[in-house]
Amino acid sequence: MNQIEILSTDILSDNWYTLKKVTYQVKENNGNTSVQSREAYDRGNGATILLYNKAQQSVILTRQFRLPTYINGNPDGMLIECCAGLLDKDNPEDCIRKETEEETGYKITDVKKVFEAYMSPGSVTEILYFFVAEYNKAMKVSDGGGLAHENENIEVLELPFSQALQMMQTGEIKDGKTIMLLQYAQLASLV
Template structure:
């Protein structure tokens, strides 16, 4: 029991890909009164994302892949440019992001640095996202990447000059929140 939330009653609406629940509860408002409320929450688990950067070359590794939710919301081809990312499943965030980086980009990174944790859409999605940065160089490339076929991944790996990636944020070509946050982190902390 929380001092502000009581009588929590979750109702599963869908348990197909991930779990969508409608949660009925009472919330104590700032004036002390209790108010009955209902909210839907989509639980897909927690995730991790990483910006790979090469200080010497001034480049970053990004990915491009089809994202159906963006397509149904007006993104004409459904393609989105993003940093490598994935769900933790049962891994800790560091192991997850090393695995996802290799699967998606073909680069095997060892030294990753967590820069922060964030909720990207806290009004409807439960996911806590762990954000990392890591340096890369060509000696770390073990294959071409592209994702895992049986997970229906079809990922294009992009190596871009950092200045170009930042210009793509400014122009709206990069619209993914976690990617924008990590690119801005790199700029603020002068990683490149």
Template sequence: MDHKLRNITYTALSQEWATLNRIDYDYKFENGIWKRLSRESYDRGDGTSILLYSKAKNTVILTKQFRMPAYDNNKSDGMSIEVCAGGVDKNEPPEVCIIREVEEEVGYKIASAKKVMECYTSPGAVTEKMFLFIAEYTDAMKISEGGGLDSEDEEIEVLEISFSKALDMIACFEIIDAKTILLLQYAQIHKLLE
């Protein structure tokens, strides 16, 4: 790409919760013409998410929490049903992050997780790469009620639901979070559950 990009400049527009940059750059189109372009890019670091599933019970663990951007988009109740997820700390391996997030958010202690995908959910505007994992859970792994951390202003409801109900919730638009849909469909395609 270096032969198609030049004169890249960054202007920080906001550095509140994350960093919003305006990036100005020259881009060479296929017809040989260079154009000066400008885009805004939201940098909040990378993220992890995990589908916890039980083959024995044919269930999955999901979370429900308020999301202001979802509320702001359509003035609904803003509640979002999602897989357990969290932001990766600087220099932290995603696998370490997701094991910690599982304990904090849903109250289960897992020893390991299998990475099944890496993806950008909105590469035109957000730098965040998501690392998607799966792990099987048992009732014996439950060590707390979960719910998130007060220090992070989290208020998370933990949901244990049947796999078939979770798939139905996608079909009726009750689950509309991309990472959750990806992981549930991964489980369906790979026949992890029935």
């Protein structure tokens, strides 16, 4: 295994999140050493969840404006996604329960972790924890929509599972975490 030694860390931006330039020495097993620099954007870690109802063959997704997609080719900037949120002090399970209620209005208790993944490992530090959970009408306690004071304006979508799968093919769904969870649900015959 290569040995890595961090030589210096410069903060390039420290506004909402943090962008660092890290310079490090790599010592390879064969004794060669080199010095490299890379930038890393730290916006914390997150959790995401696919809510599904097997009897109804349906899933709950969200729709919201995502500025980075708008400036990179998404005409209206709106993106269909699984419910997701950043971890604060909470562990991933508690975070995703809270986020599910805020964004979708469903109060869930039992969540199952299915995997975790670095979503953009060349530039973003974030690791994302992936969950699935069953939902039903009785769990609906509010409209959801996200936090008003954060202007989240999240639309809640209840879709037939077959339609969600179709929307990946047509490109109407083009969010990585959402594609991963829909494919997991299909592979594991959840819905």
